[in-house]
Amino acid sequence: MTAVLAEPKAPETLVPAPPRPHLPGLDGVRGIAVLLVLAYHAVPERLPGGFVGVDVFFVLSGFLITGLLLREKEETGTVRLRRFWVRRVRRLVPALVVMLTVVSAATLMVGHETGSGLRSQVVGALTWTGNWIQVHQGWSYSDQHLPPLLNHLWSLGIEEQFYLLWPLLLVAALVVLKRRASLYAVSLLALASIALMAFWYRGGDATRAYMGLDSHAFGLLLGAALALSAAPHLVGGSSAPADPAAAGASRRRTLLGVVGLAGVVAFAVLVTWNSDVTFLGGLGLASVASVALIHAAANPGPVAAVLGCAPLRWLGERSYGLYLWHWPLIVFAVRLAPPAEAEVVGCLAAAVAVVMAAVSYRWVEVPMCRDGIGVTLRRWGAALQGRGAGGVRRSRLVAAATAFTAVLAAAAVWQAPAESDVENLLRVGQEVVIDSADDIESAPEPVPDPAPSAPPRACQPVAEGSPVTAFGDSVTVAIAPVLMGRRPGSVAVATVGWQYGDVAAALRQVAAAGQLQPTVVIATGTNGTIDTADLDRLVSQELAGRQVALVTPSVPGRSWSDQAVAAVQQVAAAHDNVRLVDWNGLAVQHPELTASDRVHPNAHGQNVYNDLLSQALVSC
Missing domain, CATH: 3.40.50.1110 (SGNH hydrolase)
Structure with missing residues (x-):
């Protein structure tokens, strides 16, 4: 239930890229999506369909990634795939590795079988195959009594598999087909993915239907279709001129954006994960509603203004770290607390996750995206050493603590039982x-x-x-x-x-x-x-x-x-x-x-x- 959430606003220095405008409304969409997911995991009985936030992320990711690729193709005549993949690694991997290390080490202290199955979960996280590992293991998504510690990373696996394949497919489509024909082809692929979800579900395997790339790629594809159909300003150009036709289009976008937001919220309130509605087109319709919401949020107008408010923007910018940290912390909390206190400790764990996400964003995500992994690590080392004996001692303490945590994490993964x-x-x-x-x-x-x-x-x-x-x-x-x-x-x-x-x-x-x-x-x-x-x-x-x-x-x-x-x-x-x-x-x-x-x-x-x-x- 992740996404390529927010690209930190600081520009890259090692891999130059043309400047692009920042769209605050899209940060607000991220903020809403991550709030839905947090509420679903912390208080699932109060927001039974909050998992739809993942599909909002999928649509947004497909839209942004496709928009960036299209813009680069239009401006340079080519798509530098290596540069694209390096940026994805910088954006996603460092924060993920930090979370995996700390959480794995913590299982030794928390106990309560939180480390069960940790080895396969970590392997799935680091290889972006967590969704397929969970399908293979047959874990039931609807059984909430003792869920895996890292099961939320299934969606990160779907996204990374999409990021690996989609640029190749898009470039090939743009070479063979015109842009409009590519739009039709992508839309048909999205419909096929929706049908595959229904097919696997009717076959009696809801987990396969939900976690397979083939059957849950429709949100990413619908976001890509929006980028293919969008006017240039939606993928990084200037705003459209203010004329009567543009004003009418703006009003329609606003209306559809409000309807889209209402549809997503209604799904979150009314639909449960194990409902037939979810698998037989419901998530597909929620993704279409997300398309309308994102379309409005990416353009000037009332929807973009409301979603661009400071609190939602702040959450949206930190939504990746918040997604990474919230679920393991909730699992730790509910395993330690009495069952009657599950909601209270779940909410407290979500609050702690906000703090961890802020730290991750400030010290890991932004510098890694801006400067690269190697430069950031060297800068951290230089900052810790400082000047004089105090800097050396501080550097040694931090290095020792880091090494100790890494050793604990390795031990936890090595000795983790395959099952609880x-x-x-x-x-x-x-x-x-x-x-x-x-x-x-x-x-x-x-x-x-x-x-x-x-x-x-x-x-x-x-x-x-x-x-x-x-x-x-x-x-x-x-x-x-x-x-x-x-x-x-x-x-x-x-x-x-x-x-x-x-x-x-x-x-x-x-x-x-x-x-x-x-x-x-x-x-x-x-x-x-x-x-x-x-x-x-x-x-x-x-x-x-x-x-x-x-x-x-x-x-x-x-x-x-x-x-x-x-x-x-x-x-x-x-x-x-x-x-x-x-x-x-x-x-x-x-x-x-x-x-x-x-x-x-x-x-x-x-x-x-x-x-x-x-x-x-x-x-x-």
Whole structure:
């Protein structure tokens, strides 16, 4: 969720470039985008669609990068690709390396499994392949209980892959095609990328749909299309003359810019990451809204004036460092604090990230872009040494501290476990779940279910060892190995990140196929609210005549926790054939039963969870 955020306003000295005007309105767009991302990560339940800020960055990056390349082509007749890539390295790499070093070293002090998977995450960050590594590892973006420390760098990977390929494609397109034909071609590529996101999502892989370059390049391409279609002043020339036609165009830009901003904000407030809307064109429409917003912000007018206000400009100029630092600091904070304080410590971590971003901008980003990496490092050394014995001592202290931090970071990366305890138990559990699904598919033709209208039987004891069909999310995945061991022939239908709607749809599908056991276990609510009325319909219709166990979810500190628990309790109380399994009550009293994320049962908790289930099923 980054971008080529702000180019520091100081000009380069080692690689001369023609001067270009600074557009304060675009700094404001960056400021809004990074605020959306910060709010989404610090208080995700209050701004569920704040991740759209990443797509605003993508559109802005595609627009600026393409504009710079076009301007150089028009003014010099060529595009110096080496110069372009050197500037990208200067802009992005030094600040990234500083953050990676400090954060990696900090994992040794923070603990709480913050270093899990650190090696592959650092490799992904330094090679700009973090998005593909996360796709390969199958990490679910919707599972927020124990996210990777550096998972936010997936978007930096997409941008750098784009920066590597796009100048080559653009130069080739301008040679073969006219500018307008290139605009049409780029627009078609953007539409194809939107379609690919929908294709991968419909294929059941939301992470692949979201993090693939092919399926998430549409924002960058739409920004490039805007640059290709723009008047010269949008890519660095002078403003258009003030005439009646220009005034009318300005009013239209202003109106579209306001509508675009409203569309982005509405998406941030109303749409969740795991919604169908997100993947089936929603992010594409949000990117189109960003095009309208950026078009207005890049031209003189009310939108540019408002977005160019000092606070937004200040944030926008420092948005790259703010993006780099905010997520690791939030992860550290929420791992250390009680779940009930997650929002408070998340906001405090975001505030600390602002300070770190200011330091990064002043001491790393601006000098590296202006003077180059080698010159900046030599200047730092000379400044530290100063004159006299005091300067030498200061230089030695700083060098020692830097070396110590680097050694700690290297040690943290070297010894980091490949996966956390939670990831390990979910991986093992998911294998058991998959095996149980294979068992049900290869089972003999089942006896037809009773008619849905059959009256439910009253509560009947279910013996220990009797098979069940269990439906749920990652908690069901975690307890599946013990469940299958104690109840041979059982089947678990569960996936990490599932919400109530996913669980209900899976249950109805299995019920329609006539493959339900006489006893059914439902454990949902870990990742969101429960539709109480629909759960009651499930019990009354699809599960009529069966013995049912409803498990209360335990997700301390989450806003939906009370609603989910109340929904399960209400439905269980309304039906004689339903038992309540109060896992939440037990886990709250005994947090030692859960893993480091305070949600999934640990090895001991898995046995206790199944004990609780057996006690509920055997009693009436």
